[in-house]
Structure formats: structure tokens, C-alpha cells
Amino acid sequence: MIASEPPDSCKVYTPRSLARAMVAAIVDGVDQRWLEPSCGTGSFLEALAGFGVNRKRIVGVDLDRKTSAADSLATVTRGVDFLDWSKTRKGRYDCVVGNPPYLPIRALHDPLRNTASNVVDVNGQPIGDRANTWYPFMVRAMEMLREGGNLAFILPAASEYADYASEGRKKLTQIFDRVDIIRSRRPLFDNVSEGVVVIIATGKGGTSKLFRRHEVEGLQAAIQQIGRIQRTNARNCPKLIKTRKPELVKFSDIASIRIGAVTGDSKFFVVNEEQRKQLCLPKKCLVPIVSRSKHIRLPVHDFRSWQHECDSGEKIWLFRPGQKHVDMKCVRSYLALSEDEGGCHKERFKIRNREPWYETPLPKHPDFFLTGMSGLGLWMCLNEHPQLNATNTLYTGTFREPLSRREKFTWALALLTSRVQKQIVRAKRVYADGLSKLEPGQVNGLILPEPPVISDAVSVYRRSANLFLSGCQQEAGRLADKFVFNQ
Numbered sequence: 001m002i003a004s005e006p007p008d009s010c011k012v013y014t015p016r017s018l019a020r021a022m023v024a025a026i027v028d029g030v031d032q033r034w035l036e037p038s039c040g041t042g043s044f045l046e047a048l049a050g051f052g053v054n055r056k057r058i059v060g061v062d063l064d065r066k067t068s069a070a071d072s073l074a075t076v077t078r079g080v081d082f083l084d085w086s087k088t089r090k091g092r093y094d095c096v097v098g099n100p101p102y103l104p105i106r107a108l109h110d111p112l113r114n115t116a117s118n119v120v121d122v123n124g125q126p127i128g129d130r131a132n133t134w135y136p137f138m139v140r141a142m143e144m145l146r147e148g149g150n151l152a153f154i155l156p157a158a159s160e161y162a163d164y165a166s167e168g169r170k171k172l173t174q175i176f177d178r179v180d181i182i183r184s185r186r187p188l189f190d191n192v193s194e195g196v197v198v199i200i201a202t203g204k205g206g207t208s209k210l211f212r213r214h215e216v217e218g219l220q221a222a223i224q225q226i227g228r229i230q231r232t233n234a235r236n237c238p239k240l241i242k243t244r245k246p247e248l249v250k251f252s253d254i255a256s257i258r259i260g261a262v263t264g265d266s267k268f269f270v271v272n273e274e275q276r277k278q279l280c281l282p283k284k285c286l287v288p289i290v291s292r293s294k295h296i297r298l299p300v301h302d303f304r305s306w307q308h309e310c311d312s313g314e315k316i317w318l319f320r321p322g323q324k325h326v327d328m329k330c331v332r333s334y335l336a337l338s339e340d341e342g343g344c345h346k347e348r349f350k351i352r353n354r355e356p357w358y359e360t361p362l363p364k365h366p367d368f369f370l371t372g373m374s375g376l377g378l379w380m381c382l383n384e385h386p387q388l389n390a391t392n393t394l395y396t397g398t399f400r401e402p403l404s405r406r407e408k409f410t411w412a413l414a415l416l417t418s419r420v421q422k423q424i425v426r427a428k429r430v431y432a433d434g435l436s437k438l439e440p441g442q443v444n445g446l447i448l449p450e451p452p453v454i455s456d457a458v459s460v461y462r463r464s465a466n467l468f469l470s471g472c473q474q475e476a477g478r479l480a481d482k483f484v485f486n487q
Contacts, residue, residue, distance in 0.1 A: 014099045019043035021226040026150035032094035036060045037082040042070020049073040099154040100137035105129045122171040131164040147205040177206020186218040252444035257397040260390030264350030280330040285321035291391045293371040296381035299465035366396035372438035380412040409457040418477030451484045
């Protein structure tokens with residue numbers, strides 16, 4: 001069937017380096033039969049040729065009639081709607097690889113819209129027109145694989161949480177031996193701001209049912225992670241271990257919070273990496289910190305995320321020399337600067353009343369960070385940096401009892417449940433100038449559900465928090481509710 005031309009918004013082409021990595025993750029010799037359902041300019045076709053796969057064993061399909069030099073590397077059919085073309089070709093391929101179009105089905109023109117909305121989902125019902133085009137592509141791709149077949153797709157971040165894709169997500173981990181999801185914190189495409197994930201699913205019909213989710217910083221890190229998949233342990237697909245009605249507890253019963261370090265003169269005490277180098281201040285007389293709410297717009301803060309802030313020029317050091325450092329020439333010179341030269345305002349209350357004046361009191365090493373000033377709501381940014389602390393623009397929190405890593409993430413998930421987030425909206429104080437803020441007292445008074453044991457709490461919290469921080473608070477709440485309340 002000859003179809004209309006694809007919209008330009010569908011034409012987002014895969015970086016060749018990423019295509020090579022995805023092919024490498026699922027290739028097994030040169031005799032496999034391959035399908036590329038949206039071959040575009042041919043990044044994946046070129047990658048397959050690079051692995052020595054014969055053109056006769058590669059089938060490419062694309063709605064765009066415009067040919068590409070890479071078409072000669074495969075049997076390519078153009079000007080055809082893959083979803084219509086694929087109706088009678090189930091179970092024929094060893095591998096399906098690609099980057100399907102990201103366009104709402106409702107935005108398609110007929111007959112494309114009609115074909116996409118009538119693709120039968122894995123639950124036996126038509127997908128409908130509320131989904132995005134990538135989803136019927138993925139459903140058909142799974143159908144077209146032989147037993148033992150492999151799938152490698154680039155999908156939008158919505159693939160991890162969109163309601164219309166829930167059945168397909170379940171099916172992925174039910175029918176493949178192993179599924180790896182690589183989520184990049186930064187866009188993988190230069191001209192697209194939307195986040196994406198790479199899905200590598202291997203061994204259709206396998207019984208291991210293994211799952212692993214990886215978070216990376218960007219394109220190069222994603223490529224490296226794809227290359228390490230076979231050497232990375234995975235676990236059984238996440239399940240709820242226990243179903244019960246949660247007990248309710250006060251936030252103050254599980255954790256204590258306080259404001260971060262009060263310097264008294266942040267311009268003097270809080271510096272970025274460039275300033276540190278200019279002043280020749282050794283790292284041993286500084287403490288790594290987070291100093292702004294945007295620094296904690298993450299599910300987890302670790303050394304890599306702190307290093308990213310460092311490389312971006314953010315103020316991530318707290319000058320805090322100990323007695324053994326003050327005799328160092330560079331430290332002594334900085335301490336001796338006058339106010340006019342950028343030195344400390346020692347007459348300020350917090351500074352003149354502490355001894356020695358240059359040792360800012362620090363909170364206990366935090367388990368997590370909070371901000372009461374965010375318009376989003378409240379979430380825990382869990383601290384996995386061994387020295388990281390915060391200034392008083394943020395709150396720091398420590399759990400009252402020693403908890404395992406999984407237990408910490410489980411409590412963080414409980415904070416994102418819809419019932420708790422509704423409390424947060426009601427608890428916020430609104431000041432005369434319109435500023436809304438959540439004070440420590442309001443945080444301590446929140447009532448949290450005591451969550452059950454969640455076997456994959458780390459992965460679930462990362463997904464829910466990423467939704468929350470991207471502005472999808474309702475979806476984040478639904479995901480948290482599903483695991484905490486088993487809804």
C-alpha cells in the first residue's frame with residue numbers, strides 16, 4: 001500500500017555510533033534475518049553492513065519515498081506504511097532494530113491513523129488513537145520476531161510510564177529472556193529535547209525473565225552501557241512482595257530534617273571549581289556541596305551528578321579549612337583578604353559568634369536533600385556521594401534508624417504517593433509576596449504510608465521521581481501508589 005509522506009517531525013535520525021552499539025548488542029553471526037521498520041537514511045543498515053550481514057538478510061521499510069545511499073545495503077521498500085505492510089509477516093525475523101516515529105496517532109492523516117489505531121495490542125484490544133505511533137510499531141516488532149529473537153529500539157521517555165503502553169511494558173518482560181532499559185538524563189539527539197530510552201530485549205520465549213534499568217548521562221555513556229550489558233547482572237522482573245494496607249507514620253518518626261550549613265557569607269565560603277583553582281585552594285580544605293534547588297532535581301545525587309555540576313561552573317565547594325590547613329600559604333592568603341578584595345564579612349552575626357569563624361558548622365552527612373521552595377512539590381534527592389553536604393538554601397535529612405539502600409528508596413517512593421502530595425499542597429505556607437514555602441515543621445508533620453517491601457524499589461523510585469521532576473506529577477503519583485498501596 002502506498003501511503004502519504006511522513007511529517008517532518010517524524011524524521012529524527014539515529015546517530016551512527018548509537019546504531020552500531022545497538023546492533024552489536026543483539027547481533028549473533030551473519031546468518032540472522034533482520035528487520036528495520038523505519039530505516040530512514042540508513043544508520044542501522046550501515047551498522048549491519050559493518051558487521052558483515054548480507055543485504056539479502058536485511059529488510060528495511062520506510063514511509064518516506066526519498067531514497068538513501070544505504071538502501072543498497074538491504075532489501076528496502078519505500079513509500080509504504082510499516083504497520084500495514086507488517087500484517088501478514090509475523091514470526092519471520094531473528095532481530096528487529098530501529099528508531100520508530102514519535103507522533104501521536106491522532107496527528108496522523110488517514111489511512112495511517114486508521115491503521116495505527118486498529119493495531120491489536122497484546123491484550124487483544126485495538127490500541128486506539130490515544131497512543132503514540134511508536135507503540136504499535138513496538139507491538140508489531142515483538143510479533144514479527146521468531147522464538148529466540150532479539151529487539152533493539154530507541155523509544156521516547158514516555159515509554160516508561162504512558163498508560164497506553166502499560167500492557168506492552170508488561171509483555172516485554174514476560175516474553176523475553178532479558179530486558180535492559182538504558183535511560184539517558186540528556187537528549188540523545190542534537191535537535192530533539194525530549195528524553196529517550198534504549199530498549200535491548202533478547203531471547204524471545206526465554207524463561208529467565210531478567211530485567212535491568214540503567215541511568216546514564218548522555219550519548220557516549222549510553223553507548224558504553226549498551227556495550228557492557230552482557231557483563232552486567234540483571235534481576236527478576238520487579239514484583240510486589242507483600243500486599244497489605246499500610247500503617248501511617250509521621251515523617252518526623254522516620255527521619256530528622258534541618259537546614260543546610262549556614263555560612264553567613266556565601267560569596268566568600270561557596271565557590272565553583274574555577275574560583276577554587278584561581279585561589280589555589282586545595283580540595284582538602286573544601287567540602288563538596290549542593291547549594292541550589294536545581295542541583296537536587298534528581299532522584300539520586302552521586303559523585304557523577306556532582307561532577308556534572310562542577311563541570312558546568314556551578315558553586316559546588318564550601319570553603320571550610322581545618323586547623324591543620326590554616327597555615328598553608330594559599331589558605332592564609334584567602335582568609336586574610338579584606339572585604340573590598342572579596343574577603344569575608346566577619347562582622348555578620350553567624351560569623352562573629354563562631355569559633356573559629358572560618359569553620360561553618362555542618363549537618364550530619366545527609367541521607368537525602370529536600371527543598372521547600374519548589375513549585376513541583378516535595379521529593380527526596382537521595383545522597384549517594386560519600387562527602388556531599390548542603391548549604392542553607394536546602395534542607396538536609398537523615399533517617400532515624402540505619403536503613404538498607406532499598407529501604408531508603410522505598411521511603412522516598414512513599415513520599416511521592418498521591419495522598420502525601422495532596423498533604424504537601426495543603427501544608428505549604430503562602431507569604432504576603434505570593435511566595436509559597438514548605439517549612440521544616442510542615443515536612444515533619446506529613447503523614448506517610450509505611451510501605452511494603454518492594455524488591456526493586458531503587459528502579460521504581462527512579463522512574464517515579466523522573467516523572468515527577470519532568471512535570472508529570474499525576475503519573476508519578478500513580479506509579480508510587482501502585483507499589484506502595486498495590487493499586
